[in-house]
Amino acid sequence: MLSWVVPLAMGIFALALLLNLYRLVKGPDIVDRVLALDTMMINSIALLVLTDIHLGLGVLFEVAMLIALMGFVSTLALSKYLLRGDVIE
Amino acid sequence: MMRWRFWLPRPLLSVFLVVLWLFLMNTLSVAHLLLGGLLGWVIPLVADPFMPRQPEVHRPGLMLRYLLVFLGDLLTSNWVVARLLMGPVERMSPGFIDYPVELNNDYAITLLASTISLTPGTVSAHYDAQRQVLMIHVLHLEDEQALVQQIKQRYEQPLKEIFQC
Amino acid sequence: MMWLLEGLIALLLLLGALVALLGSWGLARLPDFFMRLHGPTKASTLGVGATLLGSLIYFSSTQPGISVQEALITLFLFVTAPISAHLLARVALHRGLGATAGKPVTEQQASTINNREQQHDNT
Numbered sequence: 001m002l003s004w005v006v007p008l009a010m011g012i013f014a015l016a017l018l019l020n021l022y023r024l025v026k027g028p029d030i031v032d033r034v035l036a037l038d039t040m041m042i043n044s045i046a047l048l049v050l051t052d053i054h055l056g057l058g059v060l061f062e063v064a065m066l067i068a069l070m071g072f073v074s075t076l077a078l079s080k081y082l083l084r085g086d087v088i089e
Numbered sequence: 090m091m092r093w094r095f096w097l098p099r100p101l102l103s104v105f106l107v108v109l110w111l112f113l114m115n116t117l118s119v120a121h122l123l124l125g126g127l128l129g130w131v132i133p134l135v136a137d138p139f140m141p142r143q144p145e146v147h148r149p150g151l152m153l154r155y156l157l158v159f160l161g162d163l164l165t166s167n168w169v170v171a172r173l174l175m176g177p178v179e180r181m182s183p184g185f186i187d188y189p190v191e192l193n194n195d196y197a198i199t200l201l202a203s204t205i206s207l208t209p210g211t212v213s214a215h216y217d218a219q220r221q222v223l224m225i226h227v228l229h230l231e232d233e234q235a236l237v238q239q240i241k242q243r244y245e246q247p248l249k250e251i252f253q254c
Numbered sequence: 255m256m257w258l259l260e261g262l263i264a265l266l267l268l269l270g271a272l273v274a275l276l277g278s279w280g281l282a283r284l285p286d287f288f289m290r291l292h293g294p295t296k297a298s299t300l301g302v303g304a305t306l307l308g309s310l311i312y313f314s315s316t317q318p319g320i321s322v323q324e325a326l327i328t329l330f331l332f333v334t335a336p337i338s339a340h341l342l343a344r345v346a347l348h349r350g351l352g353a354t355a356g357k358p359v360t361e362q363q364a365s366t367i368n369n370r371e372q373q374h375d376n377t
Contacts, residue, residue: 002312005264009305012271016278016298023282023290031287031346038338039281039294042331043274046302049309049324050267058313061323068327072334079341083348112322167273167300170292174280183289206336209296213336214288214343226288226343 006054013047034078041071098137103129144194144252155247162208162243170209173229184230185214188223188237191245197252198223204244211236259315266308274301287346295339303328 017040024036045064052060077087097103110125111117146152173181188205192198202213205225215224227236277297284290306324313321 001260001264005267009267009271012268012275016271016275019275019278019282029287029346029349031342031349032290034345035287035290035294035342036281038342039278039298042294042298042302042335043278045327045331046270046274046305049306053309053312056316058317058321061321061327065323065327065330068330068334072330072338075338076341079338079345082345083341109326112326115321115323163296163300167296170296171273171276174276174293174297178283178285181289183286185288202340203333203336206295206339207299207332209292212288212291212295212339212343214340215347224347226291228289228292 002053006050010047010050010054013043013050016043017047030082034075034082037078038071038075041067041075045071096134097130099133099140099143102133105129106132141195144196146251147253148251151247151251155244155251158243158247159204159208166209170228173210181229182231183226183228186225186227186230186233186236188225188240190216190221190223191241192249192252193221194252197248201244201248205240211240259311263308263312266304266311270301270304270306270308272301273304274298277301288343291339291343291346295335299331299335302331 020036020040020043024033024040027033045067048060048064048067052058052064080087106129107122107125110128111121114121114125190198190201192201198216202216202223205211205213205223210228212226213223214226216222217224230236274297277293277299280293280297281290284293306328310321310324313324
């Protein structure tokens with residue numbers, strides 16, 4: 001059963017990423033773009049974990065964790081920059 | 090007493106860091122236990138002056154109940170918002186509301202704001218420390234007073250009892 | 255037993271993917287920024303959380319030992335999502351993005367936001 005459920009879930013996440021890409025390109029404000037990037041990070045974590053299941057590796061958690069950390073920190077830095085014009089005050 | 094507090098400023102944080110390290114390494118070997126113990130001791134010692142004071146948890150049992158209520162709300166209200174998202178846009182009536190906060194501890198307010206953000210339908214947008222007002226954006230606003238009452242009763246009251254502030 | 259476990263994993267993966275898709279759909283479709291903020295912060299976080307839970311059960315049942323790292327990622331996502339949402343909302347308010355539909359920001363609310371940012375700028 002999992003042999004077709006996992007690719008299907010991957011397809012759904014790919015569709016979600018395409019929708020995020022649409023928002024990233026369309027804008028209209030820069031905050032929308034930052035939000036779209038943040039959502040892309042979250043969705044790509046799920047895609048990565050599904051790839052891990054599909055290939056039966058069990059080694060991609062570290063990558064997923066790094067993406068989660070990087071996504072959060074970059075969103076934080078971008079919003080700080082937009083709010084104050086500076087990342088570290 | 091003083092000396093003990095100096096060398097181990099945050100016992101709970103230390104325990105949390107050791108457990109986190111073991112989870113990250115996914116082992117229970119003695120070497121990683123020692124390394125995690127070292128990290129759990131050194132990090133709070135170095136970082137303590139930079140962190141704000143944490144309030145004491147007075148009622149851990151209630152904290153657990155709060156967590157369960159939160160998880161239940163997360164699932165049920167996600168369903169409500171999912172139905173709302175699938176419907177036409179015109180059916181939604183979004184808007185901002187002002188929520189008067191009665192808590193007076195930064196940690197408790199942060200917890201409240203995070204809970205509001207994660208419960209679907211509401212996102213905390215701005216906290217005004219002078220007026221003690223939390224600005225919340227609501228996806229589908231029907232009755233402002235009822236919503237304020239609901240948040241007060243469901244989330245703020247337990248938090249008040251847990252932290253006694 | 256194995257059959258039941260596999261069904262549970264499949265259910266979690268599919269449900270998670272669909273919920274995350276709904277969040278992204280909300281992001282792409284809704285008319286103003288504050289409404290768009292609702293989708294990713296909750297639906298996507300919950301969807302990815304469900305997917306990670308499915309992966310946790312899968313790797314715990316197929317490999318020796320319990321795989322807890324997914325639980326860590328889920329916990330991390332749930333802690334950070336409200337923080338980034340709050341900051342993005344503040345950025346949007348600072349840039350003067352009002353809600354285009356529904357009840358707008360009142361004069362008083364707008365003035366407190368601007369006052370507060372100015373105080374920060376002065377210090």
